[in-house]
Amino acid sequence: MREQGFGHILGTSSNIGHFTLPVLGYYSSSKWAFEAIHESLSEEVKQFGIKVTIIEPGAYATEFGSQESLKFSGNIEAYTDLKAEFFKSLSTFEQGDPNATAQALFKVVDSENPPLRFHMGSHNLPLIKGIYAERIALWESWDEVSRSAQGN
Numbered sequence: 689m690r691e692q693g694f695g696h697i698l699g700t701s702s703n704i705g706h707f708t709l710p711v712l713g714y715y716s717s718s719k720w721a722f723e724a725i726h727e728s729l730s731e732e733v734k735q736f737g738i739k740v741t742i743i744e745p746g747a748y749a750t751e752f753g754s755q756e757s758l759k760f761s762g763n764i765e766a767y768t769d770l771k772a773e774f775f776k777s778l779s780t781f782e783q784g785d786p787n788a789t790a791q792a793l794f795k796v797v798d799s800e801n802p803p804l805r806f807h808m809g810s811h812n813l814p815l816i817k818g819i820y821a822e823r824i825a826l827w828e829s830w831d832e833v834s835r836s837a838q839g840n
Contacts, residue, residue, distance in 0.1 A: 694737040696797055699726045703746045703812045705805075707819045711774045723805075730804055741802045743793070746809030747783045784809050 689695030705723040708716035723742055730740035789808060796802045807813055827834070 689733075689738050690736045695733075696739045696741065696802065697726075697729070697733070698741050698743055698793075698797070700743045700745070701726070703744045703807060703809065703816065705742070705744055706816050709774070710770055727804065739802055740804060741796055742805045743796075744805055744807050744812065745784075745789075746807070746812045746815075747778075747781050782811070 689697075699722065701722050702715075702719045704712065704716045705719035726740055726742045733740065792806075792808060796806050807816070
């Protein structure tokens with residue numbers, strides 16, 4: 689891609705690259721790391737005309753996240769109710785049709801200026817906007833203390 693002066697790298701992450709949920713800490717941490725690596729990569733390769741897009745799907749009607757698709761190392765009784773509640777909530781969440789994805793991806797690939805991050809699904813943007821609004825409000829409420837930590 690460097691030699692030809694163009695290209696487009698697509699990396700598949702998840703909307704969980706922006707937040708986490710109980711029971712999914714390890715999965716979420718891998719997505720956060722993936723996002724950071726690809727964001728850095730995008731800065732490194734743009735000088736060569738190479739674009740990077742992180743695909744961030746939301747919930748889809750696949751076996752992903754089902755009890756059958758996961759393996760747990762053991763059960764700590766204190767978390768049994770939390771896990772049961774979590775998996776029940778997953779089963780009731782509206783999920784997208786994976787067959788509807790291709791056209792959206794082709795639009796991203798064919799775009800002159802594709803986004804670094806591309807949310808897939810109708811729930812992603814509202815959910816992430818709410819999460820970031822809460823984070824910004826919290827950071828702003830601690831801004832004076834944060835600034836004082838550097839002697840400012």
